[in-house]
Amino acid sequence: MISINTYIFDLKRDKVNITDEKAISISSDYQMRNNSLLEGFIHITYYDQSVISEEHCDDVELMWIGFLRMTLQYLENGYGETSYFIHNQIWKMERIHTRKEKQVLFRIINNKMEKFLFDERIFMKELIKSAEEFTSFVSMLAHPNSITVLAPLLKKMINISID
Known part of the structure; x- marks a missing residue:
């Protein structure tokens, strides 16, 4: 149904899932050679259709910070938006009440x-599971640039989504 995975790039620009056993060493090497930047993408699929894919690659730590901030806004207000990327893209989330269940309208402008x-x-x-996975991954890196931002955002988001 919905799948959210995070990929990073190795030095040859091959994509590597962060769950791969080589991902930590690849990331550390990439960061050392690229001024602490960790390029990659968040891959969201809905059934077999890509929502966000490799064409949306960016600094993956910035992507996750922006994604979690947008989601937190969404949970608090019913609407969230982020443009927290190096490349020109905007993501938006809006709560829709057309059915018994709440729906998320997710928009990507690129x-x-x-x-x-x-x-x-x-x-x-699925988002919380993937965010926890990425936060854990980042905490193991030699240069965990985003961990001080990601962990509190994720904790607050989990607390709100449980209420």
Whole structure:
């Protein structure tokens, strides 16, 4: 149904899932050679359709910070937006109350606008799982630039989504 995975690039620009046993050493090497930057992407698929993919690559730590900040805004206000990227893209989330279940309208603006509608409960469950996975991954890096921002955002987001 909904799948959220994080990929980083090695020095040859091959994508590597952060769950791969080589991901930590690849990331540390990449960061050393690229001024602490960790390039990659968050891959969101809905059934077999890519929502966010490799074409949206950026500093993956910035992507996760922006994604979590946007989600926190969404949980607090029913709307969240981020443009927290090096490359020109905007992500938006909006709560839709058209059914019994709450729905998330997820929009990506990057040369064109794409829209996707998800069940909020299922989306949040997958997002939290993937954010925890990425936060754990970042904490093991030699240069964990984003951990001081990611961990508190994730904790607050989890507390709000449980309420």
